Amino acid sequence: MNDFIFHNPDKVYFGRNQMGNLPGELLNYGRKVLLVYGGGSIKRSGLYDQVVSLVRDNGMELFELSGVEPNPRHTTANKGAAICRKEGIDVILAVGGGSTIDCAKGIAAAAKTENGDVWPLVSSGVWATDALPLIAVLTNAATGSEMDAWCVISNMETNEKIGLGGDALIPKAAFENPEFSFSLPPYQTACGAFDIFNHVLDNYYLAGEATFDLVLEMQEAVMRTVVKWTPVALKEPDNYEARANLMWASSMALNSILDAGTVHACACHGMEHELSAYYDITHGHGLAILTPRWLTYILNEDTAPAICRLGERVFGLEKSDNVTEGAKKAIEAVNTFAFETLGLEPSLSRLGIDETHFRAMAEHVCGESGIIGVRSLNVDDVVNIYKMCL
Numbered sequence: 556m557n558d559f560i561f562h563n564p565d566k567v568y569f570g571r572n573q574m575g576n577l578p579g580e581l582l583n584y585g586r587k588v589l590l591v592y593g594g595g596s597i598k599r600s601g602l603y604d605q606v607v608s609l610v611r612d613n614g615m616e617l618f619e620l621s622g623v624e625p626n627p628r629h630t631t632a633n634k635g636a637a638i639c640r641k642e643g644i645d646v647i648l649a650v651g652g653g654s655t656i657d658c659a660k661g662i663a664a665a666a667k668t669e670n671g672d673v674w675p676l677v678s679s680g681v682w683a684t685d686a687l688p689l690i691a692v693l694t695n696a697a698t699g700s701e702m703d704a705w706c707v708i709s710n711m712e713t714n715e716k717i718g719l720g721g722d723a724l725i726p727k728a729a730f731e732n733p734e735f736s737f738s739l740p741p742y743q744t745a746c747g748a749f750d751i752f753n754h755v756l757d758n759y760y761l762a763g764e765a766t767f768d769l770v771l772e773m774q775e776a777v778m779r780t781v782v783k784w785t786p787v788a789l790k791e792p793d794n795y796e797a798r799a800n801l802m803w804a805s806s807m808a809l810n811s812i813l814d815a816g817t818v819h820a821c822a823c824h825g826m827e828h829e830l831s832a833y834y835d836i837t838h839g840h841g842l843a844i845l846t847p848r849w850l851t852y853i854l855n856e857d858t859a860p861a862i863c864r865l866g867e868r869v870f871g872l873e874k875s876d877n878v879t880e881g882a883k884k885a886i887e888a889v890n891t892f893a894f895e896t897l898g899l900e901p902s903l904s905r906l907g908i909d910e911t912h913f914r915a916m917a918e919h920v921c922g923e924s925g926i927i928g929v930r931s932l933n934v935d936d937v938v939n940i941y942k943m944c945l
């Protein structure tokens with residue numbers, strides 16, 4: 556167990572009747588608000604009208620940036636930053652899923668730079684310490700962006716999708732009403748759920764020895780919640796309890812509570828971001844295809860106990876005397892969850908992806924040091940894993 560500092564200043568308003576608190580939160584920072592949203596789901600659901608009324612009826616001036624793409628582009632973030640600089644925006648209001656919130660974080664950081672360009676920040680790997688204040692209204696249980704310090708921005712010209720982190724990027728407040736996710740299509744529900752599951756598994760659960768019992772139990776509880784409630788949400792999209800469990804699981808997975816005292820890794824996330832950068836696929840789907848293959852690839856004497864425990868604690872498999880056999884059953888359970896329960900296509904070839912760019916992707920994600928983790932991976936390992944996904 557490592558020493559840790561826990562500090563997450565994000566104030567979460569969770570539940571059905573919290574939006575009345577939005578104007579007060581915004582007014583903490585000023586009267587000029589930039590509303591950032593995606594391709595129109597919030598207009599169809601009526602959330603757009605609600606938010607616009609809350610802002611305007613409380614004497615604030617509203618500016619808008621719409622059309623944020625899934626896998627948000629640096630060019631879109633730069634457009635938002637230009638509005639902020641021209642209009643003297645005081646606070647950014649992101650209403651949507653992880654892409655919208657991530658783009659808003661990119662805008663918030665870029666607006667504070669000399670030239671308003673987010674890409675130098677993203678590509679240099681700096682820790683962002685200055686940004687405009689951001690408030691998030693979440694509509695998709697998935698990325699944890701509503702409570703974390705990260706955004707992931709894509710540059711399609713260079714086939715790069717990279718995380719930008721910084722304390723300044725943590726939202727000042729997040730509004731989480733599970734009802735806002737009732738309208739999610741099954742595919743996005745499934746992809747979001749797998750993303751949550753993988754955040755815990757990939758980032759800390761299988762990252763290494765450094766952990767302690769309370770945190771391990773909480774990690775398992777979050778993964779178990781995803782396994783239990785996603786099928787309910789798929790069957791009954793307006794089941795409040797199911798959506799509420801998934802939404803809070805999304806936030807819990809990346810708000811730093813579950814990584815207290817652990818070591819970090821992110822093998823699947825690193826490999827997936829390459830896939831999204833080259834092929835613009837949905838993040839959670841890429842993870843679902845990669846995860847069981849990665850587990851199979853890293854299975855050895857050292858990793859078998861933890862993978863076996865995953866099967867027993869998260870998927871409720873019977874206790875196994877032979878940890879390697881138990882681990883294989885656990886991987887089978889992950890397969891079944893991803894491709895049967897969630898109904899996701901099981902291979903990259905089904906998404907129209909072949910091995911053309913595998914080596915370039917592997918070289919990019921490995922950089923000079925490879926992917927560090929419970930079993931570290933070099934370029935050849937990553938190419939092998941991609942090939943297993945075909």
Ligand code: NZQ
Pocket residue numbers: 592593594595596597600623624625626627651652653654655657694695696697698699700703705706707735736737738739740743746747750809824831838839
């Ligand atoms: O754009 P709109 O019209 O809003 O539609 C979106 C989009 O088409 C739709 N949607 C969202 N909420 C909806 C809805 N449709 C109907 N009803 C609703 N309530 O769903 C589609 C996907 O939305 P998106 O925001 O792209 O999904 P998600 O929340 O999964 O975000 C994915 C992005 O976040 C990044 C991913 O890489 C990807 O770029 N990540 C961010 C992280 C972070 N900030 O820490 C960590 C993650 O690991 C991840 O990398």
Ligand code: ZN
Pocket residue numbers: 698750751754824838
């Ligand atoms: Zn993710």
